[in-house]
Amino acid sequence: MSLGVYIHIPFCAHRCDYCDFATWTDRAHLIDEYVDACVTDLNQRHTAGLLPEANTVFFGGGTPSLLDSPAIQKIIDVIPIANDAEVTVECNPDSVDASKLAAYARAGVNRLSFGVQSMVPDVLGALGRTHDPDNVERSVAWARDAGITAINLDLIYGTSCESIDDWKYTIDATLALRPDHISAYALTVEPGTPLGKAVADGLQTGTDDDAQADMYLLADDLLTGAGLDWYEISNWSEPGAECRHNLGYWNGSDYLAIGCAAHGYTQGRRWWNVRTPERYIEAIQNGTSPEAGSERLEAAAVRDESQALMLRTAAGIPHDSELDLVGNDLAEEGLLTSIEDRWILTRRGRLLGSEVITRLALGRVECQ
Amino acid sequence: MIQLDRLRNLAIIAHIDHGKSTLADRLLELTGAVDARDMRAQYLDSMDIERERGITIKAQNVRLFWHDHVINLIDTPGHVDFGYEVSRSLAACEGVILLVDASQGIEAQTLANCYLAVESNLAIVAAVNKIDLPAADPDRVCEEIERVLGLPAEDVLRISAKTGEGIVELLDAVLAKIPAPTCDDTAGLQALIFDSHYDPYRGVISAVRVFNGTLTSGQRLRFLQANATHDAEEIGTRLPVPTPVTSLGPGEVGYLVAGIKDVGEARVGETVTDAARPGAVLAGYRHPKPMVFCGLYPVVGDEYADLREALERLSLNDSSVTYEPETSGALGFGFRCGFLGLLHMEIVRERLEREYDLSLVATAPNVEYLAHTTSGEVAVVDNPSAMPDPAEIASIEEPYVTITILTPTEFVGPLMDLAQSKRAEMTKMEYISEERVELVYVVPLAEIVMDFFDQMKSRSRGYASLDYEPAGYRQSKLVKVDIMLNGVPVDAFSSIVHNERAYDYGRRMSQKLRELIPRQLFDVPIQAAIGGRIIARETVKAKRKDVLAKCYGGDITRKRKLLDRQKEGKKRMKQIGSVEVPQEAFVAALKLDD
Numbered sequence: 001m002s003l004g005v006y007i008h009i010p011f012c013a014h015r016c017d018y019c020d021f022a023t024w025t026d027r028a029h030l031i032d033e034y035v036d037a038c039v040t041d042l043n044q045r046h047t048a049g050l051l052p053e054a055n056t057v058f059f060g061g062g063t064p065s066l067l068d069s070p071a072i073q074k075i076i077d078v079i080p081i082a083n084d085a086e087v088t089v090e091c092n093p094d095s096v097d098a099s100k101l102a103a104y105a106r107a108g109v110n111r112l113s114f115g116v117q118s119m120v121p122d123v124l125g126a127l128g129r130t131h132d133p134d135n136v137e138r139s140v141a142w143a144r145d146a147g148i149t150a151i152n153l154d155l156i157y158g159t160s161c162e163s164i165d166d167w168k169y170t171i172d173a174t175l176a177l178r179p180d181h182i183s184a185y186a187l188t189v190e191p192g193t194p195l196g197k198a199v200a201d202g203l204q205t206g207t208d209d210d211a212q213a214d215m216y217l218l219a220d221d222l223l224t225g226a227g228l229d230w231y232e233i234s235n236w237s238e239p240g241a242e243c244r245h246n247l248g249y250w251n252g253s254d255y256l257a258i259g260c261a262a263h264g265y266t267q268g269r270r271w272w273n274v275r276t277p278e279r280y281i282e283a284i285q286n287g288t289s290p291e292a293g294s295e296r297l298e299a300a301a302v303r304d305e306s307q308a309l310m311l312r313t314a315a316g317i318p319h320d321s322e323l324d325l326v327g328n329d330l331a332e333e334g335l336l337t338s339i340e341d342r343w344i345l346t347r348r349g350r351l352l353g354s355e356v357i358t359r360l361a362l363g364r365v366e367c368q
Numbered sequence: 369m370i371q372l373d374r375l376r377n378l379a380i381i382a383h384i385d386h387g388k389s390t391l392a393d394r395l396l397e398l399t400g401a402v403d404a405r406d407m408r409a410q411y412l413d414s415m416d417i418e419r420e421r422g423i424t425i426k427a428q429n430v431r432l433f434w435h436d437h438v439i440n441l442i443d444t445p446g447h448v449d450f451g452y453e454v455s456r457s458l459a460a461c462e463g464v465i466l467l468v469d470a471s472q473g474i475e476a477q478t479l480a481n482c483y484l485a486v487e488s489n490l491a492i493v494a495a496v497n498k499i500d501l502p503a504a505d506p507d508r509v510c511e512e513i514e515r516v517l518g519l520p521a522e523d524v525l526r527i528s529a530k531t532g533e534g535i536v537e538l539l540d541a542v543l544a545k546i547p548a549p550t551c552d553d554t555a556g557l558q559a560l561i562f563d564s565h566y567d568p569y570r571g572v573i574s575a576v577r578v579f580n581g582t583l584t585s586g587q588r589l590r591f592l593q594a595n596a597t598h599d600a601e602e603i604g605t606r607l608p609v610p611t612p613v614t615s616l617g618p619g620e621v622g623y624l625v626a627g628i629k630d631v632g633e634a635r636v637g638e639t640v641t642d643a644a645r646p647g648a649v650l651a652g653y654r655h656p657k658p659m660v661f662c663g664l665y666p667v668v669g670d671e672y673a674d675l676r677e678a679l680e681r682l683s684l685n686d687s688s689v690t691y692e693p694e695t696s697g698a699l700g701f702g703f704r705c706g707f708l709g710l711l712h713m714e715i716v717r718e719r720l721e722r723e724y725d726l727s728l729v730a731t732a733p734n735v736e737y738l739a740h741t742t743s744g745e746v747a748v749v750d751n752p753s754a755m756p757d758p759a760e761i762a763s764i765e766e767p768y769v770t771i772t773i774l775t776p777t778e779f780v781g782p783l784m785d786l787a788q789s790k791r792a793e794m795t796k797m798e799y800i801s802e803e804r805v806e807l808v809y810v811v812p813l814a815e816i817v818m819d820f821f822d823q824m825k826s827r828s829r830g831y832a833s834l835d836y837e838p839a840g841y842r843q844s845k846l847v848k849v850d851i852m853l854n855g856v857p858v859d860a861f862s863s864i865v866h867n868e869r870a871y872d873y874g875r876r877m878s879q880k881l882r883e884l885i886p887r888q889l890f891d892v893p894i895q896a897a898i899g900g901r902i903i904a905r906e907t908v909k910a911k912r913k914d915v916l917a918k919c920y921g922g923d924i925t926r927k928r929k930l931l932d933r934q935k936e937g938k939k940r941m942k943q944i945g946s947v948e949v950p951q952e953a954f955v956a957a958l959k960l961d962d
Binding site: 352 | 889909911912913914915916917918922923924925927928931934935938939
């Protein structure tokens with residue numbers, strides 16, 4: 001079983017309108033203390049024997065690329081890392097330059113994930129993003145100059161002002177940069193975000209499931225055609241370039257949560273840390289646990305959950321006498337396909353994943 | 369025992385808001401029945417709904433003492449649907465006080481109840497109320513009373529229940545003008561139950577009027593219509609605090625507790641007599657007939673048993689409610705209920721929800737139709753989904769009512785337009801004074817049931833009043849419109865409408881449902897149909913995407929909770945053919961107005 005370490009960096013220069021993540025734009029003064037707290041947290045776990053060798057490390061945010069390379073270095077240095085480990089940092093194309101990326105590489109970072117979202121300025125504006133699409137091209141070049149070849153470009157589709165042509169342009173322009181990995185997420189309007197409020201107040205139209213479905217299918221066609229294979233609902237990569245850290249979430253591997261609002265999963269227990277950076281720093285400085293809550297699931301819930309997670313991936317789930325009745329129905333409806341004794345989502349099934357997962361779980365209950 | 373000539377039994381007839389409850393309050397105060405410090409407004413209105421809506425639903429009674437006489441005051445409801453409750457109150461009286469607002473004038477329903485009193489040979493003491501208000505025009509109102517009821521204007525008293533002006537004179541007039549009860553000394557005990565309610569500790573508590581003989585505490589009693597025997601555990605009078613007495617003599621009004629647990633054994637209209645020497649059944653009693661029907665369903669399926677029990681309890685207090693179990697594909701198990709009118713329906717539903725803590729869905733109200741089939745049979749249809757197939761129907765009859773509208777002259781035009789749009793035929797138009805007109809129409813009850821009352825009120829700025837009475841059945845061009853989901857009829861939305869309205873109804877309901885029904889894996893046609901003919905069609909397009917795009921920073925817990933919620937939602941879905949619909953969608957469709 002592999003181990004992942006997730007480090008949450010809750011700082012941004014600017015908050016995007018759709019974002020409901022735990023991140024703050026007015027707390028840059030806390031960065032040093034926060035990084036020290038992460039280091040202390042990791043050291044304490046190591047001392048306690050709770051930090052075995054990590055196979056993947058992921059700096060997520062927020063905007064981890066706001067951290068300078070010594071900060072990244074400090075954190076990586078206290079993690080026992082396997083030889084072939086994947087070490088990813090999420091980057092905003094606006095907050096990197098050639099020397100920062102080179103320094104990241106020297107610190108041990110070997111994968112970068114850039115928040116591109118769109119290559120169309122109007123669409124970026126509607127998302128409340130500030131970067132210039134040209135920054136993306138420059139950033140990817142700097143990454144390659146630094147020797148980092150594993151590059152993900154994150155896209156968001158289905159903003160109400162985005163046409164299918166806009167989306168095609170974004171995909172083409174993204175593919176032209178030849179990344180080995182692309183994530184494409186349908187925009188979700190979350191309540192409590194500026195976008196959610198604008199939609200609730202009728203100032204902006206919400207997302208359209210049908211338009212998003214069309215965009216998904218277009219993306220799948222173009223990405224697959226460019227040699228990036230689908231391997232999870234929202235993720236495509238060259239063979240072997242899958243994000244191992246994210247795969248760990250779907251296939252039930254353990255992962256540690258470092259930093260505020262981070263979620264961990266170890267030894268069958270899901271747990272999460274306090275939400276704000278201040279409280280995280282305070283807990284670590286006081287020598288108390290930053291954990292805010294946890295849950296341990298019953299066997300049936302664990303099974304349903306792992307089924308729901310695994311089904312999102314191209315590996316699918318194994319045939320099982322309690323599932324196969326519903327599985328056959330879903331296959332007849334064109335939502336599942338059976339390959340080598342595993343149930344795998346079809347393209348249509350990927351878009352209707354919630355329906356499939358819900359019916360499989362209810363079908364199992366009926367069988368029992 | 370009270371001497372007969374010292375007794376007076378009377379009711380107050382008044383339109384809603386004309387001050388009846390305030391008058392009752394003054395009478396309680398003036399006769400010393402309630403101390404000033406215990407007084408609260410509308411003392412006799414005991415239900416929350418009555419106080420909130422300012423109307424009286426349940427008849428109450430109270431014993432007052434005035435100048436060596438006993439006056440039994442029987443409060444009556446004041447709304448168009450409750451004519452039946454008025455009639456049972458009147459059956460216990462020898463006279464009435466007619467109370468009319470000095471600025472509003474006499475209202476349609478007051479007129480109807482007054483005619484009822486005249487028909488029952490009751491003495492009428494007329495009084496014009498609220499003379500203290502600046503807008504009061506007692507001369508005009510007295511003249512109106514003279515013109516429509518034939519009571520001399522100079523005999524009409526002028527009072528203010530609010531200030532107390534003229535109340536002493538009113539009480540004196542009651543003693544002078546309303547006759548004392550009479551009785552047959554040779555007859556055995558005959559007492560009429562004119563109201564009953566269920567008390568969880570004591571069982572049924574009935575309001576009774578003794579006509580002949582004496583009702584004695586401990587007496588073995590025979591309930592003639594129920595054919596049951598019970599002992600009089602307690603008898604008493606309301607002063608207004610319930611006060612036990614050893615006996616109630618002829619002419620007296622009081623209450624009876626006989627340890628009755630079966631709600632069916634002390635129905636309103638029952639004759640109570642001595643078990644050893646039974647008297648005859650008291651006559652002259654008008655039984656209520658439900659005119660408006662709807663399905664009532666619990667929002668939560670497992671509250672069905674609670675709903676049944678609540679209906680059983682409530683029907684004891686209000687025996688005019690009828691209920692029969694029915695099953696709906698869309699709404700599950702529930703009851704088809706009959707009501708006296710729309711307000712009655714609304715109030716019953718509100719009482720069920722409030723007093724019995726239930727959450728209910730009501731289907732659209734309908735009336736009772738007579739369907740003549742081609743085979744020569746007549747089917748009585750109180751539920752649209754039970755209407756025979758159009759191919760088997762020769763003709764359909766629907767109930768008509770005669771409506772009487774009293775309105776200030778300035779609103780005659782708008783009200784005539786309204787009547788026109790409701791298939792109404794005018795039978796009479798008469799000026800009852802220079803400012804007010806009486807309009808009489810014959811109109812299908814179904815048209816009145818929907819929204820007539822509200823529209824009449826809005827078009828007359830609240831000034832017009834309405835009364836209606838059954839006018840038999842007539843043949844009409846009616847059709848049943850079915851609403852189908854993916855080809856399967858949804859019973860809760862079937863409706864019987866006039867031919868000319870069918871298209872509009874079908875289109876409106878289909879559109880509503882299209883907005884409310886969640887998308888399925890396939891296209892779901894929503895069709896409105898008459899027999900096999902489709903008159904409107906909408907489509908709920910197939911759902912193409914429902915997947916959750918992203919999982920943030922390993923937060924699987926949140927994702928699982930979302931899926932759990934979806935799982936729970938799916939379990940609660942009602943299956944209509946192959947279409948899954950949350951019950952909330954049906955509820956919302958039934959709740960939406962227009």
